[in-house]
Amino acid sequence: xxxxxxxxxxxxxxxxxxxxxxxxxxxxxxxxxxxxxxxxxxxxxxxxxxxxxxxxxxxxxxxxxxxxxxxxxxxxxxxxxxxxxxxxxxxxxxxxxxxxxxxxxxxxxxxxxxxxxxxxxxxxxxxxxxxxxxxxxxxxxxxxxxxxxxxxxxxxxxxxxxxxxxxxxxxxxxxxxxxxxxxxxxxxxxxxxxxxxxxxxxxxxxxxxxxxxxxxxxxxxxxxxxxxxxxxxxxxxxxxxxxxxxxxxxxxxxxxxxxxxxxxxxxxxxxxxxxxxxxxxxxxxxxxxxxxxxxxxxxxxxxxxxxxxxxxxxxxxxxxxxxxxxxxxxxxxxxxxxxxxxxxxxxxxxxxxxxxxxxxxxxxxxxxxxxxxxxxxxxxxxxxxxxxxxxxxxxxxxxxxxxxxxxxxxxxxxxxxxxxxxxxxxxxxxxxxxxxxxxxxxxxxxxxxxxxxxxxxxxxxxxxxxxxxxxxxxxxxxxxxxxxxxxxxxxxxxxxxxxxxxxxxxxxxxxxxxxxxxxxxxxxxxxxxxxxxxxxxxxxxxxxxxxxxxxxxxxxxxxxxxxxxxxxxxxxxxxxxxxxxxxxxxxxxxxxxxxxxxxxxxxxxxxxxxxxxxxxxxxxxxxxxxxxxxxxxxxxxxxxxxxxxxxxxxxxxxxxxxxxxxxxxxxxxxxxxxxxxxxxxxxxxxxxxxxxxxxxxxxxxxxxxxxxxxxxxxxxxxxxxxxxxxxxxxxxxxxxxxxxxxxxxxxxxxxxxxxxxxx
Numbered sequence: 001x002x003x004x005x006x007x008x009x010x011x012x013x014x015x016x017x018x019x020x021x022x023x024x025x026x027x028x029x030x031x032x033x034x035x036x037x038x039x040x041x042x043x044x045x046x047x048x049x050x051x052x053x054x055x056x057x058x059x060x061x062x063x064x065x066x067x068x069x070x071x072x073x074x075x076x077x078x079x080x081x082x083x084x085x086x087x088x089x090x091x092x093x094x095x096x097x098x099x100x101x102x103x104x105x106x107x108x109x110x111x112x113x114x115x116x117x118x119x120x121x122x123x124x125x126x127x128x129x130x131x132x133x134x135x136x137x138x139x140x141x142x143x144x145x146x147x148x149x150x151x152x153x154x155x156x157x158x159x160x161x162x163x164x165x166x167x168x169x170x171x172x173x174x175x176x177x178x179x180x181x182x183x184x185x186x187x188x189x190x191x192x193x194x195x196x197x198x199x200x201x202x203x204x205x206x207x208x209x210x211x212x213x214x215x216x217x218x219x220x221x222x223x224x225x226x227x228x229x230x231x232x233x234x235x236x237x238x239x240x241x242x243x244x245x246x247x248x249x250x251x252x253x254x255x256x257x258x259x260x261x262x263x264x265x266x267x268x269x270x271x272x273x274x275x276x277x278x279x280x281x282x283x284x285x286x287x288x289x290x291x292x293x294x295x296x297x298x299x300x301x302x303x304x305x306x307x308x309x310x311x312x313x314x315x316x317x318x319x320x321x322x323x324x325x326x327x328x329x330x331x332x333x334x335x336x337x338x339x340x341x342x343x344x345x346x347x348x349x350x351x352x353x354x355x356x357x358x359x360x361x362x363x364x365x366x367x368x369x370x371x372x373x374x375x376x377x378x379x380x381x382x383x384x385x386x387x388x389x390x391x392x393x394x395x396x397x398x399x400x401x402x403x404x405x406x407x408x409x410x411x412x413x414x415x416x417x418x419x420x421x422x423x424x425x426x427x428x429x430x431x432x433x434x435x436x437x438x439x440x441x442x443x444x445x446x447x448x449x450x451x452x453x454x455x456x457x458x459x460x461x462x463x464x465x466x467x468x469x470x471x472x473x474x475x476x477x478x479x480x481x482x483x484x485x486x487x488x489x490x491x492x493x494x495x496x497x498x499x500x501x502x503x504x505x506x507x508x509x510x511x512x513x514x515x516x517x518x519x520x521x522x523x524x525x526x527x528x529x530x531x532x533x534x535x536x537x538x539x540x541x542x543x544x545x546x547x548x549x550x551x552x553x554x555x556x557x558x559x560x561x562x563x564x565x566x567x568x569x570x571x572x573x574x575x576x577x578x579x580x581x582x583x584x585x586x587x588x589x590x591x592x593x594x595x596x597x598x599x600x601x602x603x604x605x606x607x608x609x610x611x612x613x614x615x616x617x618x619x620x621x622x623x624x625x626x627x628x629x630x631x632x633x634x635x636x637x638x639x640x641x642x643x644x645x646x647x648x649x650x651x652x653x654x655x656x657x658x659x660x661x662x663x664x665x666x667x668x669x670x671x672x673x674x675x676x677x678x679x680x681x682x683x684x685x686x687x688x689x690x691x692x693x694x695x696x697x698x699x700x701x702x703x704x705x706x707x708x709x710x711x712x713x714x715x716x717x718x719x720x721x722x723x724x725x726x727x728x729x730x731x732x733x734x735x736x737x738x739x740x741x742x743x744x745x746x747x748x749x750x751x752x753x754x755x756x757x758x759x
Contacts, residue, residue, distance in 0.1 A: 012046045064080060087102040239279075365410060409460075425449055506550075508553045571666065621635065681736070692712075712733060
């Protein structure tokens with residue numbers, strides 16, 4: 001006999017039943033074959049083999065007979081515990097079958113299968129007891145064998161699992177069988193819950209409808225939103241044929257629905273359709289002298305911006321007078337500039353000059369495409385997009401719509417609003433704009449769209465391509481003075497409850513507020529500071545002080561505190577930020593290097609471009625020590641630290657190179673940087689000064705900061721044409737080609753030998 005089948009055990013046949021390892025069961029002994037097997041048991045053990053359709057399986061299970069019992073009907077039975085699988089070998093004895101078996105033991109590792117069984121038990125309401133039972137089983141094979149307890153798993157499946165000796169495969173099959181059970185039970189539960197919920201909802205709606213009908217009968221009240229009323233409103237709205245057909249189709253649905261669950265949604269849709277200004281227009285007022293008067297009345301300065309707006313109005317006037325088709329001929333003006341320069345108020349002025357309604361749509365931070373195109377009506381709580389709401393609020397089909405903060409539109413899994421705006425802002429497409437909620441075409445070609453942004457860089461490229469950018473770089477001191485005197489101060493006086501004859505502010509005081517208390521491109525901070533001054537005066541007037549309150553420059557420290565003047569650094573650079581032009585200080589220091597070699601430390605939240613500028617600046621300086629009259633021992637073998645203050649603010653951009661070179665040259669030469677000099681420009685390893693952008697904004701920032709000399713790249717000389725003459729009159733601008741020219745202009749003269757000796 002094969003040694004693999006050396007164990008000899010009697011065969012206990014099980015007809016249409018399967019025992020799996022780990023099971024403890026009691027069953028009757030009815031057949032002679034079973035009695036013979038039990039009599040031949042070896043140490044209380046037999047091998048139980050399922051017999052399906054008269055054929056023995058190839059795998060059985062070794063069981064221990066734990067006792068003999070008498071069942072309630074008087075039948076003799078046995079209690080057994082199934083231990084492990086056994087593969088059947090050749091028969092040894094024919095009478096009362098005895099076979100050689102190869103016992104198969106499972107490895108003691110990896111737990112599986114529990115989750116699905118616990119889910120099934122949870123659906124049966126017995127999860128706790130089953131989970132506790134499963135936790136006591138650590139052998140993976142035994143865990144799979146617990147499927148033998150499942151009453152709704154067929155014997156054929158159990159026999160298949162019994163015949164599977166590979167533990168992993170056995171678990172896979174057991175899990176598949178339990179998942180089938182779980183899916184079937186879950187489906188039955190869902191059907192049962194759906195039926196119950198549907199019955200409850202239908203009963204509730206039926207009761208409410210009967211109550212509503214009874215109330216109407218008692219009040220003798222007809223439905224105010226009858227079909228005839230809706231038809232009259234649809235006819236009076238002036239909507240085009242394609243929109244009227246959609247509205248009438250929805251009205252027919254409402255008539256069929258009655259007071260069904262969708263009736264409220266259909267009424268809301270019809271309300272939106274009839275409330276839109278399908279055929280209502282404002283009469284355009286395109287008189288250029290009147291438009292010029294309105295723009296000058298609302299805004300001081302900004303001459304180029306006003307000029308472009310007047311050009312736009314002139315083109316529209318000519319096309320209308322000559323009866324030319326305006327379809328696809330419009331432009332989208334984008335007003336780009338720092339906060340507080342009057343972008344939004346310019347849009348209001350354009351609407352007032354043209355005699356149109358004005359609506360502002362704030363786009364800052366929106367990430368859902370449905371905010372532009374609307375939600376589909378399949379969603380609960382669906383609404384039209386912001387454009388449809390803006391048209392309804394305006395009450396006309398040709399308003400001025402200001403798309404505010406278009407540079408701050410975001411995107412995420414809900415879609416990309418900027419992509420939806422592409423169709424809105426394309427004059428060749430927006431006459432057939434389709435809102436998802438209305439699901440009809442809207443003609444937006446008569447709408448005058450204006451956009452505002454702080455910076456151009458963050459506006460998506462395809463969207464920017466549909467716009468004509470008008471830059472508002474900021475105000476000069478004289479323009480701010482005029483704005484403060486003629487606009488901001490009267491507005492603050494009115495807002496704080498004073499009359500014009502109760503307060504006067506000297507022009508010198510206004511100039512000092514502009515120069516010492518605000519350093520912005522716009523005028524928002526200026527208005528806030530004026531508000532503080534006016535409130536101090538209002539407190540004095542409310543306290544009973546007689547006569548008008550006169551505010552002079554000497555009163556500002558009491559009202560506003562210490563001036564916010566900047567402390568000069570080692571070198572003063574100029575930069576363009578999201579709030580306009582600004583000054584940028586660069587500090588440098590050196591110390592003995594720890595270990596061999598040189599080291600450069602850059603701090604102040606600098607981006608990759610500025611870090612590269614710092615490395616280039618130090619490399620150029622070390623390569624030109626002889627030309628600069630420096631000692632190599634002073635420059636080499638030291639740790640150099642460059643720092644740009646305001647470290648909480650990220651900084652980057654290709655215009656700080658010459659500022660960093662100047663700071664380092666000042667450090668190593670001992671020559672101080674002139675405090676009146678500001679500079680901007682990038683540097684190469686050869687010492688060439690490269691051109692940069694934002695010259696106008698940077699010169700305005702230098703003027704606000706009180707600098708008198710500004711160094712710019714020679715190749716930016718042409719950009720000076722855009723700078724107001726009043727600023728150029730107060731600044732000395734020095735275009736340069738090389739770093740050597742920069743250092744000659746920016747550094748104080750080297751101390752004489754005698755002076756150095758005396759020191």
